[in-house]
Structures are given as structure tokens and as C-alpha cells.
Amino acid sequence: MNNRYKLAFSGVRPSDDLNERILAMTEKKRRVNYKRVLALTAAVILILAIFCISVNAATNGEFFTSIKMRFNGELQTPDKVKKTYDTASGHTVEERIYILGDGAEFFVRTETAGEEEVATADAFGFRMEVPDTTEAGE
Amino acid sequence: MEKQIFENAVARNSRRLFLIALSFTKNHDDSEDIVQNVFMKLWNGKNDFENDEHIKNWLTAVCVNESKNCLKSYFRKNTTDLDSACDLYSFDRQSDLDLFTAVMKLPKTDRVVIHLFYYEELSIKQIADLLDVKETAVGTRLHRARSKLKEMLGDEWIHE
The missing domain is CATH 1.10.10.10 (Winged helix-like DNA-binding domain superfamily/Winged helix DNA-binding domain)
Structure with missing residues (x-):
């Protein structure tokens, strides 16, 4: 009976090109969905930004100031980037250091909020360039 | 899955699977769609097959399930008239x-x-x-x- 049944069904066939169609489907390369990749990247960046801002707010700004920077092989601590001290005349001076340039030729410019003139900050360990305030005043 | 193994599986099983699908659907086009779906699952899947017999059994099981799903599908094409189906063969x-x-x-x-x-x-x-x-x-x-x-x-x- 098996042979009889198989013989009867021997003429029942799929389309001649079925196998070709199947093999052709495997040739199709998977397209990269750039929109999806962009959306995912943006979402990750957004989540990270929200996380950082939240942590910074929760730590009263300590989070960002605690981020360490390394220039010219030297680790920059927050003390060196922002320094506050009292002068002999009783003024409190806040000194901000801006690191300019890159590589070995970087220099540091300082700004002060008080009246006292700030000395060249060799103590920071950098080759520093202090703005000439007298020229600016004239 | 290696291309050569896949091509062999298609050559050996496509007609057999078509007949199984046809026994469920009685529809030529639906049966071919089912066979394509089955082989796409084989191609995209990450199954480890021991030998051809293992592939054959896996394909048969997937074909039966695909055929059942096809019959449940709302979008299934209408069953062709039996006389016109016989004309195809x-x-x-x-x-x-x-x-x-x-x-x-x-x-x-x-x-x-x-x-x-x-x-x-x-x-x-x-x-x-x-x-x-x-x-x-x-x-x-x-x-x-x-x-x-x-x-x-x-x-x-x-x-x-």
C-alpha cells in the first residue's frame, strides 16, 4: 500500500522554482536599521545624562568636581582647578584655572574674583600664563 | 547553519514537506508558503543537528506546526477548488x-x-x-x- 500511495503522489509537486526561491531568501542580507540604532544611542546618552545630573544634584555638585582630569601626565585634582584662599588684606579670592591647549604645549590661565593680584601659579606645577590685567585696564 | 548543509536539506525535504503541508491545507500556494517558512526557520535558527535524519525529523515537526498555524490564520487564502488543484499536478x-x-x-x-x-x-x-x-x-x-x-x-x- 505504501508504494501504491507514494506512486499516486509522485505527480504532486511544488512549483519548479520553490527551491530557488527558498535559497534566494537566504541570500538577502540583513539591513541595518540605522534609525533604530540612532534612537537606541540617543536613549542611552539621555539616560546617562539624566543619571549624572541626578547624582550631581544629590551630592550638591560634588559629583562633577570629583571628576579627575589628567594633563601632561599629571593628575589634576579639584583643588588645583578651583582654589579659594584669604589674602593678607582680608579678601577671599577664588581662583579658577583654565587649562588651554593640548598635548605638551598646554598652558594655564588664572582668573581671580577679588582685587588682589594673583602671582604666577608655579605652585601648580605648570608653565602658566597670567593675563596682564594692567593692559586690559588701560 | 552551513550553506551546503542547508542546500542539501532543501533538496531532500522540500517536496516531502510540501506534501505534508498539502495534506493539512489542500492548498498549493499555502503549502509552498509553509515550506518556505519552515526552511527560513531552519536557516535562521541556531539548532545543532547531529545528522540528516535529525534535520528531517525537525523539519517534519516544524512543518506540522506551521501547517496548524496556517489553518488558524485569519489571513489564510481561500482553499482552492479540488478540481483546479488536481489540474496543477x-x-x-x-x-x-x-x-x-x-x-x-x-x-x-x-x-x-x-x-x-x-x-x-x-x-x-x-x-x-x-x-x-x-x-x-x-x-x-x-x-x-x-x-x-x-x-x-x-x-x-x-x-x-
Whole structure:
């Protein structure tokens, strides 16, 4: 009976090109969905930004100031980037250091909020360039 | 999956799977769609097959499931008229056409069982496992299908 049944069904066939169609489907390369990749990247960046801002707010700004920077092989601590001290005349001076340039030729410019003139900050360990305030005043 | 193994699997199994799908759907186009889906699953899947027999069994099981899903699908194309379906195929003898037509006239459950039993040469237990029914149910369907075929074709088809 098996042979009889198989013989009867021997003429029942799929389309001649079925196998070709199947093999052709495997040739199709998977397209990269750039929109999806962009959306995912943006979402990750957004989540990270929200996380950082939240942590910074929760730590009263300590989070960002605690981020360490390394220039010219030297680790920059927050003390060196922002320094506050009292002068002999009783003024409190806040000194901000801006690191300019890159590589070995970087220099540091300082700004002060008080009246006292700030000395060249060799103590920071950098080759520093202090703005000439007298020229600016004239 | 390696391309060569896949191509061999397509060459050896596509027609066989088409007939299984046809026994479920009685529709040429639906059956071809099912076969394509089955092979896409094979291509995209990450199954480790031990040998060709393992691939064959896996394909059969997936084809049965795909066929069941196809019949449930709302978007399924309408079943073609049996006469027009017969026009798609060529039969050497009138008795072959008669047997095909008689099998296609059987209810789906009986038709599938008789195809798996006589064409795929699966045991009653294997059919029961594949269709997720009891062995006694398979036996009943097989007996009922044979009786109906005998009724339609006479005794000679069994003894031929």
C-alpha cells in the first residue's frame, strides 16, 4: 500500500522554482536599521545624562568636581582647578584655572574674583600664563 | 547553519514537506508558503543537528506546526477548488488521480494521519507524538480513513 500511495503522489509537486526561491531568501542580507540604532544611542546618552545630573544634584555638585582630569601626565585634582584662599588684606579670592591647549604645549590661565593680584601659579606645577590685567585696564 | 548543509536539506525535504503541508491545507500556494517558512526557520535558527535524519525529523515537526498555524490564520487564502488543484499536478494513471482525489476528500484529521502513515511511513506512536494526540486516536483515524477510501475506491487500492 505504501508504494501504491507514494506512486499516486509522485505527480504532486511544488512549483519548479520553490527551491530557488527558498535559497534566494537566504541570500538577502540583513539591513541595518540605522534609525533604530540612532534612537537606541540617543536613549542611552539621555539616560546617562539624566543619571549624572541626578547624582550631581544629590551630592550638591560634588559629583562633577570629583571628576579627575589628567594633563601632561599629571593628575589634576579639584583643588588645583578651583582654589579659594584669604589674602593678607582680608579678601577671599577664588581662583579658577583654565587649562588651554593640548598635548605638551598646554598652558594655564588664572582668573581671580577679588582685587588682589594673583602671582604666577608655579605652585601648580605648570608653565602658566597670567593675563596682564594692567593692559586690559588701560 | 552551513550553506551546503542547508542546500542539501532543501533538496531532500522540500517536496516531502510540501506534501505534508498539502495534506493539512489542500492548498498549493499555502503549502509552498509553509515550506518556505519552515526552511527560513531552519536557516535562521541556531539548532545543532547531529545528522540528516535529525534535520528531517525537525523539519517534519516544524512543518506540522506551521501547517496548524496556517489553518488558524485569519489571513489564510481561500482553499482552492479540488478540481483546479488536481489540474496543477500530473498523474500517470487514472487510478493515481482517483487515489489523490479520494485522500483530499477525507476530513483533515484523517487525511493527515493517512499521509503521515503511508507516505512518511511513520509509526502510530510517532504520528501521535507529532500531532500531540493519543495513539488510540491515531489508530481510530487511520481505521476510519481506510474505510472511507475503501468505500470510495473499492478493495483493490489496499491490495494493489
